[in-house]
Amino acid sequence: MTSLQILAAATVAVPMMSALAAALVPAGWVTRAALTGTVATAVLALCLAGRAVADPGHPVIGSWIVIDAGSGLLLAVIAMTGLTSVLLSPGWLRGATGSVVAARHRHRAYYTVLLVFWAILLAVPLAGNLGVAWLLVEATTAVSALLVGFSGRRHALEAGWKYLILTSLGLGVALLGIVILAAGLPGGAGGLTWQHLAAFGSGKPAAVTAYLLLLTGLAAKIGWAPVHNWLPDAHSEAPPPASAMLSAALLPAVLLIAWRSERALAPVIGLHQAQRLLIMFGLASLAVAVPFLWRPMPFKRLLAYSSLEHMGVIALGVGFGTPLALAGVAVHIVGHAIAKALGFHTAAPLLAHEPRAASHPVTGIGRTAPALGTAMGISLGALSGLPPSPLFISEVLILAGGFSSGRSWAAAVAAILLALGFLGLAHAAIETVAGKAHKRSKHGPDGPGLAGLGPVTALAGVSAVLMLLLAAAAPWLTSTGFIAALQRGMP
Amino acid sequence: MTGLEAWLVVSLGLGVVVVRRRSVATGLVTAQALILAGLALDRAGTSGDVIVAAALGVRALALGGLFWLAVARSREQRPVRAHIAAPLRAGIAIVLILALTALVPPFGLTSPTAGHAVLALVAAGLTCVATRRATVFQILGIVGVENGLALAALMSPHASSLVIELGVTLDLTLIATVAALFHLRIFSEVGAGDSAALRGLRD
Numbered sequence: 271m272t273s274l275q276i277l278a279a280a281t282v283a284v285p286m287m288s289a290l291a292a293a294l295v296p297a298g299w300v301t302r303a304a305l306t307g308t309v310a311t312a313v314l315a316l317c318l319a320g321r322a323v324a325d326p327g328h329p330v331i332g333s334w335i336v337i338d339a340g341s342g343l344l345l346a347v348i349a350m351t352g353l354t355s356v357l358l359s360p361g362w363l364r365g366a367t368g369s370v371v372a373a374r375h376r377h378r379a380y381y382t383v384l385l386v387f388w389a390i391l392l393a394v395p396l397a398g399n400l401g402v403a404w405l406l407v408e409a410t411t412a413v414s415a416l417l418v419g420f421s422g423r424r425h426a427l428e429a430g431w432k433y434l435i436l437t438s439l440g441l442g443v444a445l446l447g448i449v450i451l452a453a454g455l456p457g458g459a460g461g462l463t464w465q466h467l468a469a470f471g472s473g474k475p476a477a478v479t480a481y482l483l484l485l486t487g488l489a490a491k492i493g494w495a496p497v498h499n500w501l502p503d504a505h506s507e508a509p510p511p512a513s514a515m516l517s518a519a520l521l522p523a524v525l526l527i528a529w530r531s532e533r534a535l536a537p538v539i540g541l542h543q544a545q546r547l548l549i550m551f552g553l554a555s556l557a558v559a560v561p562f563l564w565r566p567m568p569f570k571r572l573l574a575y576s577s578l579e580h581m582g583v584i585a586l587g588v589g590f591g592t593p594l595a596l597a598g599v600a601v602h603i604v605g606h607a608i609a610k611a612l613g614f615h616t617a618a619p620l621l622a623h624e625p626r627a628a629s630h631p632v633t634g635i636g637r638t639a640p641a642l643g644t645a646m647g648i649s650l651g652a653l654s655g656l657p658p659s660p661l662f663i664s665e666v667l668i669l670a671g672g673f674s675s676g677r678s679w680a681a682a683v684a685a686i687l688l689a690l691g692f693l694g695l696a697h698a699a700i701e702t703v704a705g706k707a708h709k710r711s712k713h714g715p716d717g718p719g720l721a722g723l724g725p726v727t728a729l730a731g732v733s734a735v736l737m738l739l740l741a742a743a744a745p746w747l748t749s750t751g752f753i754a755a756l757q758r759g760m761p
Numbered sequence: 762m763t764g765l766e767a768w769l770v771v772s773l774g775l776g777v778v779v780v781r782r783r784s785v786a787t788g789l790v791t792a793q794a795l796i797l798a799g800l801a802l803d804r805a806g807t808s809g810d811v812i813v814a815a816a817l818g819v820r821a822l823a824l825g826g827l828f829w830l831a832v833a834r835s836r837e838q839r840p841v842r843a844h845i846a847a848p849l850r851a852g853i854a855i856v857l858i859l860a861l862t863a864l865v866p867p868f869g870l871t872s873p874t875a876g877h878a879v880l881a882l883v884a885a886g887l888t889c890v891a892t893r894r895a896t897v898f899q900i901l902g903i904v905g906v907e908n909g910l911a912l913a914a915l916m917s918p919h920a921s922s923l924v925i926e927l928g929v930t931l932d933l934t935l936i937a938t939v940a941a942l943f944h945l946r947i948f949s950e951v952g953a954g955d956s957a958a959l960r961g962l963r964d
Binding site: 370409412416435438446453461472480 | 921950951956
């Protein structure tokens, strides 16, 4: 094993061992064990991501593990999202009431499941084999469904059940696609490595069918329209730190599998045809998301529909496939993760400040809790694509990539939908932060009663700085070897 | 795969779509999975194949036991009524089977019969999830889909990957266990394993 492969194995093993520790140590040590393991995991994952991103021309490609530019990008995103989610969990747990397990086991169960979910998620971008990638994605479903239903409330159970059934069914369809691929590959299921998929020998009609089934099945997990029904419910009912991981890390991680499949199968089914399906999913997701962004709705639900929009944008970028578009995709994945994680993390103090926010739209938070309102405003402003948000620049890059790839009609429709989405979300941001305040906080403005507000305020500051840096670096990114490696896929 | 074997597993899959009682449906899915394990054992040529066959058998019994336990711990006064009558559900399943077999080109299994049986099992499972309200039936539908995919893996002309086959078995067991936990929690919350009773999240 090379040092990188050892690092990759450690990146997955450490959070798994931390989960085990959280499950076994005395009750008073659970949080400490989880936090210690989390910091160690984040350091390992970021080191690995740094190595992969710094040297994109020399990927490590094996039958089981791949460490390339795409892995590096997603590892960094998953590491940062997981780190903030675990670090901010104590604040949420302090303020939360009720859970699916007995109160005395709540912390232990929560950290154990969250860390297992994180470990599996970190393994997804490292999977060197479509079959293994599917196994990991399916495993995230079982584990994260427990997080979605963690509060044990009726709505959480409904969301968890819907998520479990719809995504399992979708992944079943994807598995049918994989089985068709395996039947046409020289090595059978053992030949499902990314590099060998192009050797599919059962003919183009079977390859197209397999690709359609695979992508449609993965779409159900990514949350692409029209198979997105679970997404708004699951993201709004899960604990905020878990919502952040679902939206900022899980969706793009599964999207990477769809992306890798498109790259790997393009020689068999034709690049244009492979990309067309992604563009269709992208446009459908945008078209379905935009009307919801115009409607007043509970804050977490609004963020969930924004996830649908942004997964659509990323699908478009991958479908356009030019260096401009792929630079946009890279910036969009990172920018979306930062802004969306911040948004979901503000939900814990928001619910403490205004409990009706769980089921109603909120307005004027900046008037009753300025620090909280500012954090929410940063998140919503960035997600809407308001300059200088990196998402504004990434969307421009993706649209420019679309026009330069000759898919002008798709880029034009996307531009209109993105403009409408911007107006809807920007309006929601203004109303949420500066609209008419519904109530005066019983804790006083940003008072100590707002569980977890301090860390969220600090996160807002760090997020704002990171997003500005990302926006500044974005235009320079297009001509780097990193984007060339993303476009090339597996050598 | 003989025509008789194919008809047997497909009939069991269709049975799950139409039967009324959860315990009967659990028995049908378990029988289907055990037949697949038998087929796997019959075709086993290497020690890896035998391990896969054994894993399928253990999975069949484990899931059967799990669902039996879930049903036993959530006794209902009367079965949850599906909003679509049994003959119509059967009709939907048959139309979907015919559509899938017409649309999906041959994909290289050892016999066309096996390919059709796989698609029929997937269609029956999808119909079960889409047309039944009872939570146990919905998860049995997913197990039915996975049984179809296990059949496809068995009938592949190439050697199977032990890691992936065992991984799929483990994943399905994990999903079914989590689903059973949800089912019991839903039952204690609404007094029935009825997914329709949960429809509170709307935009």
